[in-house]
Amino acid sequence: MSPSDREHEVEPTLWRALTHGRTLFSMLMFSIFAVMVYVAWGYPWPANFLPFVIGLPGMALSLLQIGIDIRSFFAAKGQIDPRTDFEKYMAELSKHTEGLELDYAKEKVETLVEDHSLVAKTRNRQELILFGYFFFLLGMVLFFGFWIGAPIFLLLFLRFYAKESWKLTLMITGGVWASMYLVLVTMLSQILWEGHITRYFIDTYLSD
Amino acid sequence: MIDTMLNTFVQLLTSPYAMWMLLLGTLIGIFFGAVPGLGGRLAIAVTIPFVFGQPVIAGAVFLLSMHAVTGTAGQISSILFGVPGTGDDAATIVDGYPMAKKGEAGVALGASLMASGIGGIIGAIVLAVLIPVIEPIVLKFSPAEFFFLALLGITFVAFVSGSAIFKGLVVGFYGMMLAFVGMDPQTGIARYSDEFLFLWDGMDLITAVLALFAVPEMIHLGVKGGSISAVSREMAQTGVRAQLKGCLITFKHWWLVLRCSAIGAFIGILPGLGGSAAAWICYGHAVQSSKNPENFGKGDVRGVVAPESATNSKEGGSLLPTLFFGVPGSSGMAILLGAWLILGIQPGPMMLVQELDLVWILIWALVISNIAAVVILLFITRWVALLTFLRGGILIPVVLIVTVLGTLLAKGQWENLVLLGILSVIGYGLLKYDWPRPPFAIGIVLGKIAEESLHKAWALWRWDFFVRPLSVILIGLIVITVGYAVYRGFIDNRNRSKPNVAV
Numbered sequence: 001m002s003p004s005d006r007e008h009e010v011e012p013t014l015w016r017a018l019t020h021g022r023t024l025f026s027m028l029m030f031s032i033f034a035v036m037v038y039v040a041w042g043y044p045w046p047a048n049f050l051p052f053v054i055g056l057p058g059m060a061l062s063l064l065q066i067g068i069d070i071r072s073f074f075a076a077k078g079q080i081d082p083r084t085d086f087e088k089y090m091a092e093l094s095k096h097t098e099g100l101e102l103d104y105a106k107e108k109v110e111t112l113v114e115d116h117s118l119v120a121k122t123r124n125r126q127e128l129i130l131f132g133y134f135f136f137l138l139g140m141v142l143f144f145g146f147w148i149g150a151p152i153f154l155l156l157f158l159r160f161y162a163k164e165s166w167k168l169t170l171m172i173t174g175g176v177w178a179s180m181y182l183v184l185v186t187m188l189s190q191i192l193w194e195g196h197i198t199r200y201f202i203d204t205y206l207s208d
Numbered sequence: 209m210i211d212t213m214l215n216t217f218v219q220l221l222t223s224p225y226a227m228w229m230l231l232l233g234t235l236i237g238i239f240f241g242a243v244p245g246l247g248g249r250l251a252i253a254v255t256i257p258f259v260f261g262q263p264v265i266a267g268a269v270f271l272l273s274m275h276a277v278t279g280t281a282g283q284i285s286s287i288l289f290g291v292p293g294t295g296d297d298a299a300t301i302v303d304g305y306p307m308a309k310k311g312e313a314g315v316a317l318g319a320s321l322m323a324s325g326i327g328g329i330i331g332a333i334v335l336a337v338l339i340p341v342i343e344p345i346v347l348k349f350s351p352a353e354f355f356f357l358a359l360l361g362i363t364f365v366a367f368v369s370g371s372a373i374f375k376g377l378v379v380g381f382y383g384m385m386l387a388f389v390g391m392d393p394q395t396g397i398a399r400y401s402d403e404f405l406f407l408w409d410g411m412d413l414i415t416a417v418l419a420l421f422a423v424p425e426m427i428h429l430g431v432k433g434g435s436i437s438a439v440s441r442e443m444a445q446t447g448v449r450a451q452l453k454g455c456l457i458t459f460k461h462w463w464l465v466l467r468c469s470a471i472g473a474f475i476g477i478l479p480g481l482g483g484s485a486a487a488w489i490c491y492g493h494a495v496q497s498s499k500n501p502e503n504f505g506k507g508d509v510r511g512v513v514a515p516e517s518a519t520n521s522k523e524g525g526s527l528l529p530t531l532f533f534g535v536p537g538s539s540g541m542a543i544l545l546g547a548w549l550i551l552g553i554q555p556g557p558m559m560l561v562q563e564l565d566l567v568w569i570l571i572w573a574l575v576i577s578n579i580a581a582v583v584i585l586l587f588i589t590r591w592v593a594l595l596t597f598l599r600g601g602i603l604i605p606v607v608l609i610v611t612v613l614g615t616l617l618a619k620g621q622w623e624n625l626v627l628l629g630i631l632s633v634i635g636y637g638l639l640k641y642d643w644p645r646p647p648f649a650i651g652i653v654l655g656k657i658a659e660e661s662l663h664k665a666w667a668l669w670r671w672d673f674f675v676r677p678l679s680v681i682l683i684g685l686i687v688i689t690v691g692y693a694v695y696r697g698f699i700d701n702r703n704r705s706k707p708n709v710a711v
Contacts, residue, residue, distance in 0.1 A: 021640075021641065022641050025637045025640075025641045025643075026641075028634075028637065029378055029382065029643075032382065032385075033381070033382070033385065036385050036400065039400060040399075043392075043395070043397050043399060044395055044397065046394055046395070046662075046663065046666070047392040047394065047395040047397045047399060049662075050384075050388060050655075050658070050659050050662065051385065051388055051399070054381045054384045054385055054388075054655075055381070055385060057377075057381065058378055058381035058382065058385065061374050061377050061378045061381070062378050064374055065374045065375060065378060068374065083432075084428075084639065084640065084642055123431050126430065126431045127427060127431055127636070127640075130426075130427045130430045130431065130604075131427065131633070131636075133605075133608075134423065134427070134608060134629075134632065135629060137605075137608055137609070137612060138612065138625050138626075138628065138629050141612055141616075141625060142622060142625055142626075146612070146613065146616060150609045150612070150613075153605065153608075153609070154605050154606070154609060157601075157604070157605040158601070158602065158605060161601065161605075162599065162601025162602060162604075162605075163601070164601065164602070172602065172606075176606060176609070180609075180613070184613075190617065191620075192613075192616055192617075193616050193620070193622050193625075196622075
């Protein structure tokens with residue numbers, strides 16, 4: 001164990017095990033099944049048959065998984081590698097074959113790999129930022145429509161997340177927008193969602 | 209049979225639009241295969257909306273050819289840089305990368321290209337040969353058996369979800385539960401949809417697949433990083449002459465290629481066993497059957513041709529349960545099955561009676577796309593290799609936009625964007641906490657089939673459908689599979705001193 005591991009080691013308690021992301025996610029899966037089974041209670045037969053047949057075992061297995069997660073948490077003394085199984089598999093493979101590993105995008109976190117809690121924090125931050133951008137894209141498209149929302153998202157992502165130059169950012173944004181417009185509107189005559197605000201604006205100010 | 213076989217070959221070759229879609233599918237498949245972190249499942253997920261409304265044959269051929277060649281292109285980064293594009297390509301690294309380090313990258317690439325091509329063709333031949341064998345069996349199946357077969361499909365996939373057996377079952381059941389959303393045809397009840405009209409037709413399959421596969425992959429790509437920038441671009445340079453030499457070397461090991469292709473095709477038939485299993489089993493077979501096993505791991509070309517022929521041949525094999533039983537042979541096939549359902553193709557025993565022409569066209573598409581991929585890659589590998597350097601920062605926003613576009617194009621309902629957001633969070637949770645996602649795709653596809661079959665069987669036989677001979681056999685198989693899976697899950701968890709599951 002590295003000195004930094006010892007520094008960050010915290011006594012694994014039941015509360016910490018229950019509030020760990022892995023256990024919380026299993027609880028989320030349990031609640032999805034529980035809610036769906038509860039709702040199915042109000043349906044007549046046979047509409048409720050399969051939701052029961054599938055939902056009840058789903059609840060039981062999710063509960064079992066919660067137990068396994070808690071047990072694993074204690075077995076690992078609260079220090080669980082935040083990498084996915086696939087990443088660990090690939091890293092192990094690269095070690096044996098002396099192949100290259102993929103570069104980490106923003107933060108050089110590989111130096112912290114011994115300290116799982118720090119790596120987890122860095123990854124969580126990265127996930128939040130990326131999900132923030134994704135929900136920004138969804139919001140922009142919902143309110144302003146695809147043709148306005150998508151290029152604004154692309155421009156902001158390329159410039160401020162990917163830190164590309166203004167020149168490349170504008171070139172990619174313009175290129176992607178133009179090629180999509182060419183294919184979808186000019187060639188396929190597709191009409192895409194205009195967005196709530198854009199629709200309101202058009203209806204209020206631009207319609208006859 | 210021979211008439212249909214030849215007629216469909218001519219029909220495909222003389223249809224310019226279908227051939228164009230086949231070529232386009234092959235090129236897009238090469239792109240998705242060559243960029244590490246993308247892959248065949250994502251390729252199908254993001255292109256489904258664009259084939260919606262296409263002629264059935266052209267759309268089906270496009271999707272299949274795209275899916276079939278991703279493995280062929282995925283080996284480029286494995287061999288040149290030791291970075292597998294997907295898990296299926298991992299076995300190729302063991303000998304492919306040492307060959308590249310010895311200066312034999314071109315030979316390794318040529319050998320793997322040819323082995324992949326031959327594997328793909330043999331997979332298609334195995335499928336074609338098995339059609340007359342499987343026909344009498346498939347036609348004996350009634351709705352009762354199809355109901356149990358759908359349940360068996362879910363349990364099979366969960367069973368082979370590595371050490372995460374319970375997780376696999378839960379995800380499969382979760383997919384099935386989502387398949388029950390919408391108007392119940394028997395009672396007219398709007399299940400789980402109440403006043404949300406956009407859900408009355410059921411959960412949009414395209415949105416669900418994009419949310420579970422495309423968005424999480426992109427977020428994960430951003431978190432872990434995606435391009436190879438630590439090497440000079442000169443490393444990606446390989447000569448056509450060296451690749452041709454590699455192609456010829458493959459024929460020197462024809463017996464090994466043939467054996468591994470046959471093994472791969474049969475592994476593909478078993479639902480749930482993926483390309484990784486096929487590749488590693490055949491790599492092991494190559495080592496075991498070799499007179500000089502000590503050469504493996506140091507750059508032996510047999511270590512390249514064995515896994516490559518297996519991974520590609522399994523696609524032909526996995527089409528068999530997908531097309532004739534409606535039980536996808538792999539996660540890629542599950543998404544493909546969903547896409548075909550959207551196109552209006554109804555996989556099942558009737559494919560053998562009413563849609564045999566389409567089956568043969570798909571077999572020919574598999575053969576032609578594999579040949580096309582080998583020929584194309586032989587000449588453009590050096591440029592395709594540059595795709596490996598494509599930065600995640602550029603790729604992520606473009607794929608996310610295509611994902612949103614796909615959701616909008618699918619049904620034209622803005623509500624599906626909200627659904628995409630919610631399901632993406634769950635999808636990323638599944639990826640992050642090592643819950644296998646393929647059972648979800650299989651569950652959501654099979655859920656509808658299972659319910660329809662159940663209602664038909666109930667109408668025909670009431671409770672008696674449980675005691676039909678084939679039903680009893682299938683119930684027995686389900687019980688054995690689940691029982692063994694639970695037993696193995698307990699043993700694995702007890703033996704595991706340290707958890708190998710991630711946060």
